[in-house]
Amino acid sequence: MAYSKELLDHYENPKNVGSMDKESEQVGTGLVGAPACGDVMKLQIKVNNKGVIEDAKFKTFGCGSAIASSSLITEWVKGKNLDEAHSIKNTEIANHLALPPVKIHCSILAEDAIKAAIDDYKKKNRKNR
Amino acid sequence: MSMKKLKNIYFDYQATTPVDPRVLKKMMPYFGEIYGNPHSRNHSFGWEAEEGVEVAREHVAKIINANPKEIIFTSGATESNNLALKGVAEFYGDKKNHIITCVTEHKCVLESCRHLAGKGFEVTYLPVQSNGLINLDELKKSITDKTLIVSIMGVHNEIGVIQPLEEIGNICRSKDIFFHTDCAQAIGKIPLDVDKMNIDLMSISGHKIYAPKGVGALYIRRKPRVRISSMISGGGQERGMRSGTLSPALCVGLGEACNIYSNEMEKENKTLTKYKEMMLEGIRKSCPDVYLNGSEEARVPGNLNLSFAYVEGESLMMGIKDLAVSSGSACTSASLEPSYVLKALGVEEELAHTSLRIGFGRFTTENEVKYATDIIVKEVKRLRELSPLWEMAQEGVDISKIKWAHH
Known part of the structure; x- marks a missing residue:
């Protein structure tokens, strides 16, 4: 199976690897997937008071396509507001990385992860208001 | 330590082996000047080809302490396994109809048994213990007066364990x-003696022992006699058990491969044991939470099946792409299901997803083993830094207690 140059680049030099303080009110955390299925993604966003995502970090247990999908989506969401980030579709990720059909689920997982992170942020900040 | 970057190193000797140049050399005349049909009885062309085949048969017989008359050539172990099981079942099926095998057998054995189950045979699939070996008491308990045949493999293709x-x-x-x-x-890989081990039928493959693909053999005991129904109708070659003109070149290749092993097995095992220990120690020294699948004692040295906890197997394979290894998770196949063998050992699914099979063989060098150990360690460390599971484990979170949303 030949992977695209974009995919290999994100796998070999992943962007935005790391963790942020999940207790911080500015940070939303999404943890999706399951170890038994072979994929777990943790995606975190840091949102400023204008509602714009100013930083994003990830850690992923999964195949190269899963790592690349999460690396790519952290790049994409930076600078976007929550609604824009929420509307990213898995097909955009799959197309950009030229994911083979058996790896489409990796892009779905990345979409789920960003949505989960946004939900977590919103839930936190609703409570605190 | 700086080491020259090596490209494309073969660590998949359980999948197949390259043909040994000494084997190829013996085969070559049979692709050229010796072209007779080994079954032609009336002229020297046939006799010459036949002689090559018969010498090869002796070499195959010798390595398992059998009589050459008890060896028939086939296309490989898959055919041999099919012929042994279906052939015995068809011949004796009206008297006894129970087969005992094991859940971790090769697919061609399991599928042959499934085929026979469809024809009215009862099949017992023995479980394995966590070390990959069957429990002999379980075997004894599952025997009935209807049991016709027991089929258990000698050395496991995926985890390398040696059954008793x-x-x-x-x-x-x-x-x-x-x-x-x-x-x-x-x-x-291990000493085999059909008399001492009371083996009645044994399947042999060429391409796992440095002979070409497309050739194998089946040992069928003569005293006490085992009878089989043939699967292929034809001219009645191979004592009526396997029709079709033999390929002298392929038979000679298998024979020479056995001949080499008859002389060199011990020496080769010593080298492979050294490599195995080098790699296992090298990895364990630098990476915690690496588990060897299958018994550490009852295993052949050329097989390391390892689970690298918190690192998904396919991503690891991508990271060590210059090493040709096999994924234990089988995630590269369309199924996305972890290996049925590791599952049978009781390896949890999350750990099965982190497994690799690393195979050493005759042409592996010490330099390659060192290089491979280094890049495996480096890549495992890198991917663990990327792994949320590794992070949780370091924070003391019990991953098995988390409610994961299975998708």
Whole structure:
């Protein structure tokens, strides 16, 4: 199976690897997937008071396509507001990385992860208001 | 330590092996000047080809202490396993109809059994213990007066464990049950003796022992005699058990491969043991939470099946792309299901997803082993830094207690 140059680049030099303080009110955390299925993604966003995502970090247990999908989506969401980030579709990720059909689920997982992170942020900040 | 970057190193000797140049050299004349049909009885062209085949048969017989008349050539271990099981079942099926095998057998054994189950045979699939070996008491308990044959492989293709063949053979012989063993991965790796081990049928593969693909053999005991129904109709070659003109070149290749092992098995095992220990120690020294799948004692040295906890196997394979290894998770296939073998050992699914099979063989060098150990360690460390599971484990979170949303 030949992977695209974009995919290999994100796998070999992943962007935005790391963790942020999940207790911080500015940070939303999404943890999706399951170890038994072979994929777990943790995606975190840091949102400023204008509602714009100013930083994003990830850690992923999964195949190269899963790592690349999460690396790519952290790049994409930076600078976007929550609604824009929420509307990213898995097909955009799959197309950009030229994911083979058996790896489409990796892009779905990345979409789920960003949505989960946004939900977590919103839930936190609703409570605190 | 700086080491020259090596490209494309083969660590998949359980999948197949390259043809040994000494084997190829013996085969070459049979692709050229010796072109007779080995079954032609009337002229020297046939006799010459036949002689090559018969010498090869002797070499195959010798390595398992059999009589050459008990060896028939086939296209490989898959055919041999099919022929042994279906052939015995068809011949004796009206008297006894129970087959015992094991859940971790090769697919061609399991599928042959499934086929026979569809024809009215009862099949018992023995479980394995966490070390990959069958429990002999379980075997004894599952034997009935209808048990016709027991089929247990000698050395496992995926995890490299060695089943107690002699003990299984003794149990079978004492109950008048045929014992078939798939020894595709065992020939040349462990000493085999069909008499001492009471083996009645044994499947042999060429391409796992440095002979070409497309050739194998089946040992069928003559005293006490085992009979099989043939699967292929034709001219009645191979004592009527396997019709079709033999390929002298391929037979000669298999024979020479066995001949080499008859002389070199011990020496080769010593080298491979050294490599295995080098790699295992090198990895364990630098990476915690690495688990060896299958018994550490009862295993052949050329097989390391390792689970690298918190690192998904396919991503690891991508990271060590210059090493040709095999994924234990089988995630590269369309199924996305972890290996049925690791599952049978009781390896949890999350750990099964982190497994690799690393295979050493005759042409592996010490330099390659060192290089591979280094880049595996480096890549495992890198991917663990990327792994949320590793992070949780370091924070003391019990991953098994988290409610994961299975998708």
